Structure formats: C-alpha cells, structure tokens
Amino acid sequence: MRPLSCLVTGLAFLTSLAHSHSNDTATSNVLTLTEETFDDALTAHPLLFVKFYTPWCGYCKALEPEYEAAAEQMAGGAFHTTVLAQVDCSVHEELCIDQDINSFPTLKFFRSGIPTIYDGPRQTTGLLRYLERQSLPALTWVNDTMHLEAFVRSDPVVVVGSSADHDSDFYSKFHGLAEQARDRYLFGWQPSSSPDSVVLYTPSTQDVYTGDLLDTDAIQRFIRQHLTPLFGSIGPDNYIDYEEAELPLAYLFVSSESMLAGLTPPLLALAQQHRGAINFVYIDADAYPEQAEYLGINMTAPVWPAFVIQDPQSRRYILPTTTTAETIDDHVAKYLQNALVPFIESDPVPETNDGPVKVVVGSQYNALVTRSDTDVLLEVYAPWCGHCKALAPVWTQLGELVRDQGYPLTVAKMDGTSNDIPMDDPATFEVDGFPAIAYIQASTHRVALFAGDDRSLAALADFVHEQKGIRLEVPGSNGSSDDDGTDDTPPRNSQRHDEL
Incomplete structure (x- = not known):
C-alpha cells in the first residue's frame, strides 16, 4: 500500500491540473490545454479526447456546441473517466505542429498517451457513441442469456464471439479484432458449450458469420456489409458505414413521406434479394440537394422520386425514366449485368475550340x-x-x-x-x-x-x-507564374459521399 502522503499529493496535483486546464467559461466541461499543460494532461487522464481547432475555422465553429454538449454529458455520466479537451492552434502553433495537425478541426483520442485520429460523425450523438465505446473494455464478457440480451440492446452494433475455450486461437484473434475496431463496434465474449461462432446484432437483425473464425479481415468485411439496414435512411451520421461496406450504393431520392411509403415494400424486397451485393438507401431530396446534384441528377427541374446507383469507384448510374418499382427493378438488373453506361458530368461542348489551349x-x-x-x-x-x-x-x-x-x-x-x-x-x-x-x-x-x-x-x-524527348524553345523570360506550391483544397469528388 502506498503511503497516505503520496495519495494526498497525487490528489492535489490532479486537482490543480484540472483547474489550470479549465476554460475561461466557468460552465464549460472542456479543458483548455496549452503547450505547457498538454503533456501533464496526457499523464493525468488515461482517456483524453482532444479537439485541435482555430477560432476562424467555420467547421470548428459548427463543432463547438456539439463538442460542449458531449463534454457535459460525459462529465455527468457513467463514462466520466474520459475527459474532453481542446487546443487553439492559432495560439499554440508549435504544439499542433508536433501533433501533425494539418487541417481543422482535428480530433484525437489518446489512450495512455497513444493517439488515434477520430474521423466519425461530429454531432453530439456520434461523439458520445464513440467515447462510450472507448471507455468500455475492448471485449466485454457476457456470462448468461439475460446479460446477453441486455448487452446487445446497449449499442446499435454489437459483435459477440462465443466459445468454450478462451485460451484458443479463436479467442486471441477475436480479442485482437475487438482492440482494433473498438471505436466502431461493441464487442462481447460469451463462454458457451455450443460450437464456436461470431454473431452480429443490430436493432433489427441477427446475422451469423459462417466464414473462417481466424480470418479477422473477413469478419470485418462481414460486419461492414451486414450492419447497414436492408433499406434505411442515409445522412451525415451513418454515411461512413455505407462507405466502409465497399458495396454499390443505390439511392432513392424522395421529397415526401407518402412518396417513400409507396416505394418502401418493393425496395425492401429488392434489398433482401441483393443483400451483400448492393446497399439500398433513401435520402431526403429537399435536405440534400447537393448530393443529388453530385450524383448527376438534373437540379434545374428535378423530378422526384429519383434513383441512382453509385459504385465503389464513384461511377454513377442514373435511372433515366420515371421512377417506379418496375423501372428500379429493371435498372438494378441491368446494373448487375454490366449493361448500363455510367453518367459523365460535363459542361456543354464549346461552340469553338481552336485556341492555343x-x-x-x-x-x-x-x-x-x-x-x-x-x-x-x-x-x-x-x-x-x-x-x-x-x-x-x-x-x-x-x-x-x-x-x-x-x-x-x-x-x-x-x-x-x-x-x-x-x-x-x-x-x-x-x-x-x-x-x-x-x-x-x-x-x-x-x-x-x-x-x-x-x-x-x-x-x-x-x-x-x-x-x-524533344526540346521546346522557350524565350529568355521564364514566364514565372509567381506560384510556389500546390493548392491545399481537395477536388470536389475526392470522397464518395463528400456532400453528406
């Protein structure tokens, strides 16, 4: 047992550290870190979530209330051991350079000082879902049926391995997978005399993995392809799930509940028929017109509903006729037969094109x-x-x-x-x-x-x-463009669901 004086000294240190990191705003639960206090914070808080930002960044301003709300809920909840903090990179430039911060905002989760980049949703619910997973053990033991039922209801995506032998290669591989993917899914382990298994639980499905139990890459592919609903809504909170599934994505754009209701039964049947080959989603056309335009829908005079298939290489296949259950079914069949021509976005052909460029x-x-x-x-x-x-x-x-x-x-x-x-x-x-x-x-x-x-x-x-291999003769003037670097902004189509 450590001497009482050590415990008191340690408690005093943590208390003073917390005060030194606190925001100017008394009600904030987000710690403000500086170059002088950053390393101490990593030592004091084994689980530390840090936002690197600048005051002038528009995305940082949008994130601020979501981040504050997440910090408030974490501080008052069961997962209060995870601390949320922030660093102003316009003030602490050297610290941000040391942390390899290249864009704003950047979010990093530090577990015992080891960082992981967070690239998930930036709404409060998404942040909390991630942080709660990080606060739990990588693998939770589920000892009985009652515990299992409660456990699978505790998160939208739960993966449970089951075996009688926790000293096996299967357990070792599964535990490693849980450590690797803990930021995306909740993992459990159930001692059982039944045959070894991996089961994926979502609110509406229960899918059993039938492949090699020692192939963790295959298990992850199985999870990604089955964690999405048969036919569900897509938006900022979940588009990354669809992207990581690495499957073609079939969008139904609708502008009313009645429009969606009329097409839901046939789309559900179609999604069930092609489960594992194509993911089917619906999207609010009025809320996300930029996504419709990106996918090639004519937004000058849009007609809803509209249907588009986008493959993992970002090729887009637009249904050119009226969108009905029958035309969608035919469009999907032709896509799977490689009988469709992808949409190519293009400006009008120039009337004259005889200039030097x-x-x-x-x-x-x-x-x-x-x-x-x-x-x-x-x-x-x-x-x-x-x-x-x-x-x-x-x-x-x-x-x-x-x-x-x-x-x-x-x-x-x-x-x-x-x-x-x-x-x-x-x-x-x-x-x-x-x-x-x-x-x-x-x-x-x-x-x-x-x-x-x-x-x-x-x-x-x-x-x-x-x-x-042929020299072009250049006049004495070098025609310098006075340009000394590349543009930092990525192209419009650099990500599949960039508009969401």
Whole structure:
C-alpha cells in the first residue's frame, strides 16, 4: 500500500491540473490545454479526447456546441473517466505542429498517451457513441442469456464471439479484432458449450458469420456489409458505414413521406434479394440537394422520386425514366449485368475550340484526350483555386509556343469541378488537388503527373522535354507564374459521399 502522503499529493496535483486546464467559461466541461499543460494532461487522464481547432475555422465553429454538449454529458455520466479537451492552434502553433495537425478541426483520442485520429460523425450523438465505446473494455464478457440480451440492446452494433475455450486461437484473434475496431463496434465474449461462432446484432437483425473464425479481415468485411439496414435512411451520421461496406450504393431520392411509403415494400424486397451485393438507401431530396446534384441528377427541374446507383469507384448510374418499382427493378438488373453506361458530368461542348489551349469537357475526354493524334498536356483546374489563376497566363503562353513552333503536342485544360474524367477510360487518372497537370502519351495512354512546385514556363517545358524527348524553345523570360506550391483544397469528388 502506498503511503497516505503520496495519495494526498497525487490528489492535489490532479486537482490543480484540472483547474489550470479549465476554460475561461466557468460552465464549460472542456479543458483548455496549452503547450505547457498538454503533456501533464496526457499523464493525468488515461482517456483524453482532444479537439485541435482555430477560432476562424467555420467547421470548428459548427463543432463547438456539439463538442460542449458531449463534454457535459460525459462529465455527468457513467463514462466520466474520459475527459474532453481542446487546443487553439492559432495560439499554440508549435504544439499542433508536433501533433501533425494539418487541417481543422482535428480530433484525437489518446489512450495512455497513444493517439488515434477520430474521423466519425461530429454531432453530439456520434461523439458520445464513440467515447462510450472507448471507455468500455475492448471485449466485454457476457456470462448468461439475460446479460446477453441486455448487452446487445446497449449499442446499435454489437459483435459477440462465443466459445468454450478462451485460451484458443479463436479467442486471441477475436480479442485482437475487438482492440482494433473498438471505436466502431461493441464487442462481447460469451463462454458457451455450443460450437464456436461470431454473431452480429443490430436493432433489427441477427446475422451469423459462417466464414473462417481466424480470418479477422473477413469478419470485418462481414460486419461492414451486414450492419447497414436492408433499406434505411442515409445522412451525415451513418454515411461512413455505407462507405466502409465497399458495396454499390443505390439511392432513392424522395421529397415526401407518402412518396417513400409507396416505394418502401418493393425496395425492401429488392434489398433482401441483393443483400451483400448492393446497399439500398433513401435520402431526403429537399435536405440534400447537393448530393443529388453530385450524383448527376438534373437540379434545374428535378423530378422526384429519383434513383441512382453509385459504385465503389464513384461511377454513377442514373435511372433515366420515371421512377417506379418496375423501372428500379429493371435498372438494378441491368446494373448487375454490366449493361448500363455510367453518367459523365460535363459542361456543354464549346461552340469553338481552336485556341492555343484546347478546352476539354467530360463528354469529349475520350475524343480529345484518349484518341488524340498527338500527346496531350492537360491541366485540370478549379475556377476558385488561387494557384490555378496564377498558372492561367503561363498555360496560355505555353499553348502559344507549342502552336507557333509546330510542336507535336496538344495543350489543353479542363474544369475539374464540373467535368468528370471517365474512370473506365484508358487515359484516366485521379485528381488529388488543383491544379493537376498530366502528360498523356497518345500511343500508349501512359499518364505522367507533374509533381513540381515550380510552374514557370521553363519548368513546364522541361517536364514536356522529359516526356517527349524533344526540346521546346522557350524565350529568355521564364514566364514565372509567381506560384510556389500546390493548392491545399481537395477536388470536389475526392470522397464518395463528400456532400453528406
């Protein structure tokens, strides 16, 4: 037993630490941490959830009341051992650099000082669900039927392993899975004389895993594909569950309860028929018009209901006719037979396109880029991107040089916010940020991406020379764009459900 003096000293230290971390607002349950107090907080609080933010960040402002509400409920509840804190990165810049904070807000959960990035829902309910799971043991022992019934009702997603032998490889693997995925699911273990098993419980289903019990990757795939309802609503709180299922996602857009009610029975039957192959969801068309537009629905004069299938590669297949149970069934059947053509977002084809820089739109990508007689140097830009604006005069100058010198190359540009690069095209490539510059070789469709920070005329000419092997003559002026970096903002389609 430790001496009483040690206990008193430790208690005094924790009390003073808590006071030193408290917010200026007396009623707040969120601790404010600084460069001086951060390490002490990690020591004092084995379970610490930290928000890294800046006061000017709009997303941070939106998160603040949700985070405060979560802190208040955690402080007064059964899971009060988890402490919520925050760091203002506009003040404590060095601390945020040390923590590799690259965007705001960033949320990290520290377990005994070891951090895990939180990327789940930012509403209070989602935060609490995550934090409560973190506060529990990774694996809860469930000793009898009554305990099991209460346990599976305690969380929307519960995974229970069962075996008579807790010294087995199965138990060891299952316990490791619970440690790894504790932030997503609640795990239990039930001693049982019945055959070894893994069962997934949700509020409406009970699914038994029938694969290899030692293959934890397969168990996780099983969980992801079965934890979603047969036909449920999708929104900010649960879209990540559908994304992680890695299945095609069939959206039904509706604008009224009666519209949904009329199509629910046939959609439930269709979802049951294709369980494990396609996930079916419905979404409020009035609440999420941006998602409808992203999926390719004409929002100039939208007609509801509407139906779209989006595959894991973000290809979109829009039902072109009136949305009924029969047309949906036919559309799904054709999708599974690979008989549908994906939607390609595209600006209108330009009336004239004979300038030194060719304008490429989504519907003409194959004709102007993939099937071009010459190699193509393509810039994918965003109208609002500052680096793209700085590059624009240099890009035009490059196009004029190529034209005037009769150089065998097509210089082109495409607005990446309103045009798709067809994903099945031989010359496709992924745009990770703006501007993206790609050299596409005509004979092989090989794509080389420009990776330099220097986008001067001379640097671009050097890049072309590396690909083509023929020197483009550049005048004495280097035509510098006065640009020294890449744009930090990802492209519009960088995530499947970005609009949600």
